[in-house]
Amino acid sequence: MKDLARDLLREGRFARVEPYQRFGYACAALLLLSAAVHSVVFLIDGGSLQGPLSWRKPILFGFSFGVAVATLTWFMTFLRFGRVTGWVVAAALGIASLGEVFLISMQKWRGVASHFNEDTVFDETVFSWMGILVGVVLLVTVFVTIRSFMRTDAPRSLAWAIRLGLLLMLVSQGVGVSMIVEGGNQFGAAGSLKVPHAFTVHAVQVLPALALLLGLSRSSEDRRLRIVVLGAAGYAGLVAATMIQTYGGRAPLDAGLASSAVALTGLLLLGTSGLIALRGLSPRQPT
Numbered sequence: 001m002k003d004l005a006r007d008l009l010r011e012g013r014f015a016r017v018e019p020y021q022r023f024g025y026a027c028a029a030l031l032l033l034s035a036a037v038h039s040v041v042f043l044i045d046g047g048s049l050q051g052p053l054s055w056r057k058p059i060l061f062g063f064s065f066g067v068a069v070a071t072l073t074w075f076m077t078f079l080r081f082g083r084v085t086g087w088v089v090a091a092a093l094g095i096a097s098l099g100e101v102f103l104i105s106m107q108k109w110r111g112v113a114s115h116f117n118e119d120t121v122f123d124e125t126v127f128s129w130m131g132i133l134v135g136v137v138l139l140v141t142v143f144v145t146i147r148s149f150m151r152t153d154a155p156r157s158l159a160w161a162i163r164l165g166l167l168l169m170l171v172s173q174g175v176g177v178s179m180i181v182e183g184g185n186q187f188g189a190a191g192s193l194k195v196p197h198a199f200t201v202h203a204v205q206v207l208p209a210l211a212l213l214l215g216l217s218r219s220s221e222d223r224r225l226r227i228v229v230l231g232a233a234g235y236a237g238l239v240a241a242t243m244i245q246t247y248g249g250r251a252p253l254d255a256g257l258a259s260s261a262v263a264l265t266g267l268l269l270l271g272t273s274g275l276i277a278l279r280g281l282s283p284r285q286p287t
Contacts, residue, residue, distance in 0.1 A: 011215040013077050020086035024073030027094030028066045031101055035062030038105065052113035058105040064201065065097040068169075071204055072144055075162055078154035079147050089140055096136035103130050116184055131180065138173050145170060157224035161211035164232040165204035168239060172200035188249025195252050196242040203235050206270075210277055217280030231273030237266020 009015065017025070035058070042055035049056040072093060076086060103126050107114035118124040145166040152159045175197040179185055185193050210231045214224040241263035250256055255263075 007216050008212060011212055012074070014074070016077055018076070018081075018083075018086055020081075020083070020090040021073050021076055023087075024069060024076070024090040024094050027090075027098055028070035028073065031062050031066030031069060031097060033062075034101055034105065035059050035066060038062060038108075052115065052117075053108070053111065055108065057114055058101065058108050061104050062101050065101050067205060068201070069093055069097050071208070072141070075144060075148070075166075075208075078152045078159070078162065079144070080151065080153065081147075089144065092136055093140045096133045096140070100130055100133040100137070103133070134173075134176065138170075141166065141169060141173065155211075155215065155224070156221055157214055157228045158208060158211040160225060161207040161228045161232070162204075164228075165207040168200045168203035168207075168235065171239065172197050172203075175200065187246055190251035190254065191246040191249045192252050193246055196239060196246050199242050200239050203232075203239070206235060207232055210273060213277035213281065217277070219280055227273050227276050231270050234266045234269030234271070234273060237262050237269060239266075241266060 038055055038058040042049075042059065045055065048054055073090060076089065081089065104114040107117070107123075107126060112119070112123060114130070115127065117127055145163070148159070148163045148166055152162075154162065175193055178187070179193050179197070187193050207228065211224070211228050214227055217224070219227075241259045244259040244262060245252065245254075245256065248256065248259070250259075
């Protein structure tokens, strides 16, 4: 197990950290710390995790933004950023994410809703700034996605895992725009936009993790790439199933025949790719 952990760190090049990446990781750590602190507050304060005034929002957004910032910061290891470009990307991503989570947390501590709240001029201003900060994160994600399709220092399987994960992350942010257009999280009679939004946003962690595990196997790079594409197809199937369900106006647990079939196919493909990756794990022999 220790050998596998060492090889995983080497495969992911986690030891090669530029100064601007340290800044990005520090921002990610603060966001995760915020999620942890608010989790403790929730355990003490109690209450429901549902509704616009729950502790769920600062917890969930702190965790999600923290993981996303850490992931995109790690991607910079392979994208050949110059010092200036790296600092601009890391600073914009980290500061915008910290600002977004701060505003969400502030509104909870004030006892008012953070999203779609235009009850007062101040609340309307806060929600407007939240939209601006999310827009900055979106622009950074688009830029990183475009750069990922240029020459990278990653093996082909990892490079494509990063690219496909980023594309699905952009789909997630597109669903977020749909939430703003709809003026809430519901679409149609009972569709929940939060479901496809949550599924797509974490593809950017799942697919590169799959590629890292495959990097520890003795398989050829061509085979690793095929398995990554298989996993990406499976994940895309799960996303498509949530889209069919949501934009059909159906509640998350009111599964239709089409969405169930697509979800089952996606789960089968993603699960198969994961099992193949796990079965191929083996510590590398010293050279």
